[in-house]
Amino acid sequence: MNAPAPHHVLRKPLPAEFIDALTTTFGARLSTADAVREHHGRDESPYPPMPPDAVIFVRTTEEISVVVNACMRYRVPLIPFGVGSSLEGHLLAVQGGVSVDLSQMNKVLAVNPEDLTVTVQAGVTRKQLNQEIRDTGFFFPIDPGADATIGGMTATGASGTNAVRYGTMRENVVGMTVVTGEGKVVRTGGRAKKSSAGYDLTRLFVGSEGTLGVITEITLRIYPQPEAVSAASCSFPTVEDAVKTTIATIQMGIPIARCELLDAMTVKAVNARDKLGLPEMPLLLFEFHGSPTGVAEQAKLVEEIAKEHGAAAFEWATRPEDRTRLWEARHNAYFACLQLKPGSRSFTTDVCVPISRLAECIAETIRDTEQSFLPAPILGHVGDGNFHCAILADPSKPEELAEAERLNQLIVARAIAMNGTCTGEHGVGMHKMDFLRDEHGDDALDLMARIKRAFDPLDILNPGKVVRI
């Protein structure tokens, strides 16, 4: 892991004029209180908190422009903040500066069923959005574990359990309003379904992790709520059989909505926590969306494929409450795994490989982890070739930390060697900056740095993340 530079080295105190100028505009919405700063200086990563020097609660795009202009004038770093649920140290104030909290920009601005789009302010959370559009018959599918803001999900290029059907944020953001590092307001995309005019700035900003601009409004694709939903679980003799079932399902073009793998150790952890009584063998969880007959047909096809790969019969969960119980168990699997080794934290890998290499990649990973003295349960969005290995280590024991880091390096290097990537959905933040060079090479990384400089010449937007300048 890249130890972040001790932050007193890079930090400069905020100029008094800067605070004065912005206090005039924002009044009590600018805070330098310790508790508020502390809250904005940490995320779900294993890094120690690095609080910003001030927090500003903004309400409009124009206000963000005002902040960016002040930051340009006084060379103050600026870090956009949603709810702080990122996993890789995205929003730590490594060089101090101000955290711009967008949680008060929480309105759904427009719902356009004929265009299958919805436009929201960046501070709307994914659960809030689905709550507000529920009566229209549409929904927004992307569901990372946390109830993150749409702005944060856009900035990190988030994904979730149903990406195999609906894609990630990259496929589902069709336009946005952004304040660039030069304080300019850019509106990307449009209402039209497709466009080949100009460079695709929308996708450039998706996943840029606050380093190119502050995203203030987003237009998203929405989908009709499926008429019928059913879920099933199915045990396999080996992880490889489970993965092969997934590959065959996708190859047949069966539009599964979710397909999640839990290895035997994860199933054991989930059983212990949620009392599910599942067989302690590798398990696939499926969900099917569609019309009632379509769903039944999809499920039948998948069950046949699974049987060919030695699976036991499907366990059905057609009642909503059973389904919820099953998926809650999946969503809570992370916490269940932590209880396998009390006192430990999880060093979670996020590798993703072409699906044709997935069975091999997971099998080799299991071989490594079995030889390790640390437990490392595996769970994954196997339909996308993305899996997580939750390496459980006690942060107070240096030998355990070293072993966790050794396993992490091994897993990432293998994924990259298989034409895969070090991160399928968690983003780069600070944690994976060095892997980026292995994966893309010097020239492509230099190009990213040149783009960063072009959009943010003063390096004030979330400095020290994603690419080094």
Added chain:
Amino acid sequence: MNAPLPSPQVPRLLADRIPLDGTGAVDAVRQREVVAALKIFLPEHCVLWREEDTRPYECDGLTMYRQLPMIVALPETEEQVARIARTCFEMLVPIVPRGAGTGLSGGALPHGQGVLLSLAKFNRILKIDPLACTAVVQPGVRNLAISDAVAHLGLYYAPDPSSQIACTIGGNIAENSGGVHCLKYGLTLHNVLRVRGVTVDGQIIEVGSEAFDSPGLDLLALVVGSEGMLLITTEATVKLLPKPLFQQVVMASFDDVGKGGDAVAAVIAAGIIPGGMEMMDKAATAAVEPFVKAGYDLDAATILLVESDGTLEEVAEEIAQIESVLAAHGATRLETSQSDLERQRFWAGRKAAFPAVGRVSPDYYCMDGTIPRKRVGEVLKAIGVMESKYGLRCANVFHAGDGNLHPLIMFDSNDADSAMRAEQFGFEILELSIAVGGTVTGEHGVGVEKIHQMCQQFDSATLESFFAVKRAFDPVGLLNPGKAIPTLTRCAEYGKMHVKGGQLAFPDLPRF
């Protein structure tokens, strides 16, 4: 490793020396110099410079614009492409990459002082991975050749521009091409995982990833659709999809174009994403029917073809749903294909629409404006009014589901006045597309054709973001200069002609 790109201050001066429009006669002295430099590493047959050899490259599918290139280079290896780029970079020679030359917006229009770099010899499929459902291809591979090569695996490559029999994947990447099925399966960007290419200074880079996602800035999304202005593609990994098990198509007639347009929006709003949803108006069906005998309703003001694909049960259910939505929105006749043969017959007319219109009119001008679906009915009516305003007929054939219009304005190029009116007619359609919240191009690209309308579609902050991207990749401005992204000066000049609501576009720019 090669020397790094020059710092951003230098290029601004250099860029002034590179003429953007690239028109005019070839400079013979310069030509000799560059040919000599290229022949150091390129075999004789890979460098064309005599007029009789370069003439075939003077235009692409947009034949209204023609320009003789100074040199045509036909490299055979990636190493040669990199050395061409490096040589041109050092000698400040513009490069225009070219695939099959089927582009409809002049994206491959040569530069009179530049090298036209044809990737025609990069025509091999390098690898097919049936488990991951991907193929690694060279840029000169034809779009349809990919689907043909994987048909035996039950797979296909989804984007299907009408020119798919001839157009190449490199050109598709440059233009972010679409097609009939992109409504459900996405544009080129959504079907390409990784692009390998040569930068302006001859470095080889890879963008995107064969895995599901790629961390860091999304360079792939910038490269796809960049019209050869950022990277010269030398290899790509494309996604393959399983062929749908079953397909069926509904043909619906409407007695009013507005009603047809509204029905399109209603199908989508009902939560149905058809495999394809295409519309043809009366002028188009009249041109096509005698030619193809597809069985179209010639009394209808417009007909709509809506396809459903999937498993047998899914299709049956979706077709029933589609029929009821169309009926509720005023369809006067509904017919559903009862066999695959009949389905293909329904589509045959749509696919032959362009050549059929070519039969009834000496020339036609194809537009590509794309608008929010909700506005389709109203825009079609406005085009009807424009027909009488300009005294020209216009057949409308288009990807209705995407709101992507392809009005075919019929004119006679031997009659200069009718050609001029056709151009004005086209521009008015594009400007209307922008006014209703759409874009000037859904799938054909900007090229040289629609460069002025870019100034209207995008404000200066957005155009400056485009320049920022371009500068990061190509600080000197050597890759395909003068295409796709207009300079602010160009917009300012164009703004003189288009004063909207008393407001001058880009008022802060100096005029001349």
